[in-house]
Amino acid sequence: MKHLLSAADLTRAEAVHVLDTAAEMAATQSREIKKLPTLRGRTVVNLFFEDSTRTRISFETAAKRLSADVINFSAKGSSVSKGESLKDTALTLQAMGADAVVVRHQASGAPHLLARAGWLDAAVVNAGDGTHQHPTQALLDAFTLRRHLAGDPALGATSGVGADLDGLHVAIVGDVLHSRVARSNVALLTTLGAHVTLVAPPTLVPVGVETWPCEVSYDLDATLADGKPDAVMMLRVQRERMSSAGGGFFPSPLEYSRAYGLDARRLAVLPEHTIVMHPGPMNRGLEISAEAADSPRAVIVEQVANGVAVRMAVLYLLLTGQHDPQSARVPTTTTTHRTEEAHA
Amino acid sequence: MSHAPTSTQAASYLLRGVRPLGGERADVLLRDGVIARIEPQLPEAEVPQDAVVVDGADRVALPGLVDLHTHLREPGREDTETIESGTRAAAVGGFTAVHAMANTTPVADTAGVVEQVWRIGRDAGWVDVHPVGAVSVGLAGEQLAELGAMAQSAARVRVFSDDGKCVWDPVLMRRALEYVKAFDGVIAQHAQEPRLTEGAQMNEGIVSAELGLAGWPAVAEEAIIARDVLLAEHVGSRLHVCHLSTAGSVEIIRWAKGRGIDVTAEVTPHHLVLTDEEARGYDPTFKVNPPLRTQADVDAVREGLADGTIDIVATDHAPHAREDKDCEWAAAAFGMTGLETALSVVQATMVDTGRLTWADVARVMSANPARIGRIDTGELAQGRPFAVGEPANVVLVDPAARRVVDGRAQETASANTPFAGRELPGRVVATFLRGRPTVLDGAPVRDVATVGGAR
Missing domain, CATH: 3.40.50.1370 (Aspartate/ornithine carbamoyltransferase)
Structure with missing residues (x-):
């Protein structure tokens, strides 16, 4: 290498x-x-x-x-x-x-x-x-996941050393089509043994995704309730993607937030140990609410x-x-x- | 490799022991610009005194190839190709006629520009140059160019195309199709729905999803072809579809022909062999419009060419400056060269695989393109049968030869060949334009211009 x-x-x-x-x-x-x-x-x-x-x-x-x-x-x-x-x-x-x-x-x-x-x-x-x-983003995400979910963060930086992410379920939510973070994480997290579900409106999923080693869902609520993910990674969504000049990928920011935003209501259905991640910079109020971003589950600053x-x-x-x-x-x-x- | 001027000025050539259209061995005598004799063995006594004997050695003799889709770049981008260098490359590739696309600077949208291209081509003397006229003024897709003036010019334009851009406006396309009926013209459409391909970089599918390059969906090509065959049917005109690249496009053409619609279709050599997997290295040599598609599409266009759904192979030879390919994919220009590799690629993909005979190759690379371009009759007829009395436009091919492609060693002024470093079968040994050799021993005959009087 x-x-x-x-x-x-x-x-x-x-x-x-x-x-x-x-x-x-x-x-x-x-x-x-x-x-x-x-x-x-x-x-x-x-x-x-x-x-x-x-x-x-x-x-x-x-x-x-x-x-x-x-x-x-x-x-x-x-x-x-x-x-x-x-x-x-x-x-x-x-x-x-x-x-x-x-x-x-x-x-x-x-x-x-x-x-x-x-x-x-x-x-x-x-x-x-x-x-x-964006491979170093995926590596830092994997590092963060491992510390929290394969080791004990209270035990310090080296907790989880030697481990991979076998058996973990990670939901990656948002603009997959334009996201290098999503592509990198799908590759790396699955290499490390995790199971990945991409969640996005169909317009923001690339044609050809069917060969990726992950699942694709259009329904965030079902993924959170049924999939019980160990981590939820929210992707940044650019507001201009909704305009027709920007591609017209979704009708409005409000509709996007309703269907795919991580808010207090969705936060409440997550398993107790589930962590919330975001590569930053965040659009508070669009893909992630302040409640979610500032909750004890959020490991965004640690990322x-x-x-x-x-x-x-x-x-x-x-x-x-x-x-x-x-x-x-x-x-x-x-x-x-x-x-x-x-x-x- | 050089030849004495006297040899090129000889009035006649005896091609001894060649295989016309890949058939039985024969001696072929070219004299006074025509094929004078084709006989199993021409008696020594009947060989003209001045005849230059070319040892055929079982080489395949075909009628000179005709390219319906060549970018010669002159006027405007003489740094990447000139009419002289491009037509020399064509001759070395076995061609005796090319159609020069209209997207030059200035655009070939007036009688003046097409006559200029035609004259420079005639003076260069390597092949017959038939300019393609633009459909719309400046290729802008708004207003019809003066198609009639171009048709009636010395260049006698019959093929019109905005190639590089799609005639997207359905009304403009309808008018163009109707208008050219007056002089038996044809509209050669670059089928690319512009809104579906904004910023598009490569075929949309599994590879584009991984590489993060903006996708170019097959439907953007197919939707325009479907619309255009219906328009051609409605107005009873003649449509030619440039460089079709998808399985769906083949299906639509097959359906249209089944309905009796007057449509013809072409495929490029590169779409017969290369797939979107080539993009994985982000080497912009493989960036081309329309994009390289999937293996299923490659299989479909081969099948379509074999069964006659696709009428011709045309190169879409697109030379580009090195700086326009020596950069990141998104910044690079679309296009690849093809004149000097086309016949080899067709041999590799269609002949050596048993899909086409050499007679079929003559059909799809000579007779059909000449007929579509309406250059198959008259004093300078091309794409004629390989028969006594026909113009001596002949190419000799050594199908047993193999060569490794080197872009810098080619005659074209640009090196953007996608086959660099690859071994291809077949080699053009000689090309004759109306009995005059333009290529001998695989090399261009440099004093060609001084003997241009053969016409």
């Missing part, structure tokens, strides 16, 4: 190894000195063609906690047909000696192109491409924290070549002489 392009590329063993590595990373993050020396001297470029403050900051934090040099390259506003070509951007980064390129792009497949076109030697991490994949640990793990594994599940443990000590010196 030189690159992380798609959650579907990970085997069960590889995915568990990433999660276990993330757990070790997370354990270091409760220390007073959070910074590890691991990637000192390495350069990580955050190449963002699309606005995403949250994901960029998460990757930036992860890289800095590993002592990497971080360059933020924002090509925001340059559409796919304008501005500098992806190729020229890649050649520029290659000339600057990037070791890893974290790329967010509005065109599905852009990270694949960067990884395979021969323009760059760097490891490529897909930070979200079009409506295709953000876990995102840093997972991205530390991914950068560490790709840049040090320690992606073989059989390889040595992560050197997560912060107490080496050199590090003390660095922080003195």
Whole structure:
């Protein structure tokens, strides 16, 4: 694994190894000195063609906690047909000696192109491409699910280490058609043994979904009542999708909320242990109500924290070549002489 | 590989031991621009003194191929192809006539532009160039272009198409179908319902769902074809369907022909062999309009071509600049080159699999396209039978040869072939345009222009 392009590329063993590595990373993050020396001297470029403050900051934090040099390259506003070509951007980064390129792009497949076109030697991490994949989001979701449902969160970050998600039922609700989060999670969660139900109005389910390793439901109430999911993951729905210019995917936000929003009424029918997830940013009042978002079941803020640990793990594994599940443990000590010196 | 000018200026060529239409061995004498003799063994005494002997070595002799769908890009995008380079590529691919699509800059929507294309093509001398006229002014789909003026121009346009764009407005389509009846024209429709394909990137189905590329549903093609065959029936006109790509489209054409509707249909070589699985690597070389479909669609178009539902194979040769393919999928241009691989793909998918004979290949790549384009009669007739007295438009094919495709080594000025690195069967050994060689030993005969007097 030189690159992380798609959650579907990970085997069960590889995915568990990433999660276990993330757990070790997370354990270091409760220390007073959070910074590890691991990637000192390495350069990580955050190449963002699309606005995403949250994901960029998460990757930036992860890289800095590993002592990497971080360059933020924002090509925001340059559409796919304008501005500098992806190729020229890649050649520029290659000339600057990037070791890893974290790329967010509005065109599905852009990270694949960067990884395979021969323009760059760097490891490529897909930070979200079009409506295709967002593998680190799926990994942080899997990490969060495992901590809560396969381990005991009270026991700390490393609870659940070694486990997969066997037997868990996860409902993913919302705009599946345009969601790279849904595609990534269907692939990764099922690889880890979970059972996934996608819930959406038929207009927001892609033609061709029938080959995906999951179930599809148009009825959120039935899925919650009969499926008794262990986790409910709400996807962001863009309000403009209802306009005819935006595709006219649903008649109105009100109708969407009535049928597919997670509100207090639906929250009440969930099993006691069920957690509520959201990749953010949320549309409170559209796909998720304030009651649901702020309820004790919600692990949404924790997902953000876990995102840093997972991205530390991914950068560490790709840049040090320690992606073989059989390889040595992560050197997560912060107490080496050199590090003390660095922080003195 | 080069040939002395004297050889190309010879008045006659003896093709010894070739197999006309893949049949029995024969000696074929080309003289004074026509097929003069076809005999099992021409006595040495009857071979003209000046005749250049070409050892046939069991090669298949076919009538020169006719492409009804070629993008030559000139005027406007001479960086990607010129009429000269595109027609040279056509000759190397075994063609003796091409129909140049109208979506140039400026658009071929006036008598002036089509005459310019026709003249440059004639001067290049590699193949006969028959311009296709635009249906609507500027391909905008609003107002009929001056179809009559183009028909009556020196270019004698008979095929009209907004190819690249669909004549979407049903009233405009009806008017166009009716109007061209006055000069026996045909409307070649690019069937693509625009609203169903806004932002579409690839066939809508299992692969698009996984790749997150906006889907291009089969129904967007089929709905237009269904509408158009009914319109053609209603006004009693002639319709040609460009590059049909789906199983449903084949069914609709089959139904329409069963009703006696005057419709013809084409399939491209790439839709005979490639599927949407090719998109998985996000390599925009495989981005094409209409998109590559599923294996079931490939099977259906092969079946349709074999049973005559689909009348012709046409290349939709679409050269593109490297920067328009060396980028992310959504930013890339639609289209792939095809002139130099078309016959090989047809051999691989249709002949070597037993679906078509070489005589059938002559039908779907020469006779039928010439008839649809109404270039099968007159002084410069194409797509004629392989028979004595017919124009000596001949291609010699070595079906036993195999070659690995290299886009940069092709004659076309652009390298966007989807078959790069793949081995294909068959090789065009020689092409003759009215008795004059344009290709010998698989290479273009460069002094072709100096001997253009054969017409």
